[in-house]
Amino acid sequence: MSHPRFGIAILTMGNRPAELRALLDSVAKQDLEPARVVVVGNGAPLPELPAGVHGVELEENLGVSGGRNVAIQELRRFGDVDVVVDLDDDGLLVDADVLSHLARMYAADDRLGIVSFRIADEHGETQRRHVPRLRAKDPMQGGEVTTFLGGGHALSMRMLDETGIWPDAFFFTHEETDLAWRALDARWRVVYEPALLLQHPKTSPARHAVYYRMTARNRVWLAKRHLPAVLVPVYLSVWAALTLARTRSWGGLRAWFGGFREGVFTSGGRRQPMRWRTVVRMARLGRPPVI
Structure with missing residues (x-):
């Protein structure tokens, strides 16, 4: 170019x-x-x-x-x-x-x-x-x-x-x-x-009223759309644990888990899992797709 x-x-x-x-x-x-x-x-x-x-x-x-x-x-x-x-x-x-x-x-x-x-x-x-x-x-x-x-x-x-x-x-x-x-x-x-x-x-992203619901729903959609099947539960488990540890608002947690459920039972678009070479490349860049 x-x-x-x-x-x-x-x-x-x-x-x-x-x-x-x-x-x-x-x-x-x-x-x-x-x-x-x-x-x-x-x-x-x-x-x-x-x-x-x-x-x-x-x-x-x-x-x-x-x-x-x-x-x-x-x-x-x-x-x-x-x-x-x-x-x-x-x-x-x-x-x-x-x-x-x-x-x-x-x-x-x-x-x-x-x-x-x-x-x-x-x-x-x-x-x-x-x-x-x-x-x-x-x-x-x-x-x-x-x-x-x-x-x-x-x-x-x-x-x-x-x-x-x-x-x-x-x-x-x-x-x-x-x-x-x-x-x-x-x-x-x-x-x-x-x-x-x-x-x-x-x-702060949490200034948006729907932040907790959408961040959880879209996190699930992201995993479902792009991760190899074996990594989906790993990725989502890590983020659920991090959310429990970081979130101090009961209302925020309730909205987050509602969004998580929405992500599980709805589609965010066509699934096209990334190649394992991409997983390896991301790991080498310091952020494997499990966090």
């Missing part, structure tokens, strides 16, 4: 117009101009957008997965985008060379599928959950990983053509891991690059 063309995709629910405008201004200041910028109003009307920004208003909230799929479809329709860059609507590109840095990375590696940004708040602090590897407290340690951050990342369109797009049924939580596992199984590389910074307010 000698001269990759970038499409920026931003999903919004219309409740952060000031933050959205600041993000779009930071995109406009990039030293490499994107080919397209698409903003999707996920079940909400869009504010006035700058000239050249393409807006799509959806009648209903399709979740993170569904909304981002709409953005990908719009960018495909234009036909001039090689790499999709997804950005949270309350994020900010502090540096002006994010796209040019990405361009060098994709130009140098034909099998680079996904690049995960570093996420830090306005004080420069990165939450532990935003470092996409185990036993790595240093957010400045980059390299190959087995999942990526939803708030800021880049996706090869050629990879998406091969692996498929976001899992619509997931709505939100674990959709990144689902896509990363498919990418790894198709022999694409997933890289965490801390030099690519998205400034983002400090938040």
Whole structure:
């Protein structure tokens, strides 16, 4: 990919117009101009957008997965985008060379599928959950990983053509891991690059009322869709034990186990278990698919 063309995709629910405008201004200041910028109003009307920004208003909230799929479809329709860059609507590109840095990375590696940004708040602090590897407290340690951050990342369109797009049924939580596992199984590389910074307010995923139910349901769907059969009970047992140890809210636990049951008895999409070579590759990267 000698001269990759970038499409920026931003999903919004219309409740952060000031933050959205600041993000779009930071995109406009990039030293490499994107080919397209698409903003999707996920079940909400869009504010006035700058000239050249393409807006799509959806009648209903399709979740993170569904909304981002709409953005990908719009960018495909234009036909001039090689790499999709997804950005949270309350994020900010502090540096002006994010796209040019990405361009060098994709130009140098034909099998680079996904690049995960570093996420830090306005004080420069990165939450532990935003470092996409185990036993790595240093957010400045980059390299190959087995999942990526939803708030800021880049996706090869050629990879998406091969692996498929976001899992619509997931709505939100674990959709990144689902896509990363498919990418790894198709022999694409997933890289965490801390030099690519998205400034983002400090938040907790549990702020969403349905977080506990969906994180459990989607965890089960993830295992059912992608793990070799023998690893499914191992993976789910480990996560059930971790949830019991970490969760201090009885209401949260009750919602989690309700979601777990929902995941067991419903389908999150077609099953396509990863190859054992992918399991071995993930283990070598420090995160075997049992945790």
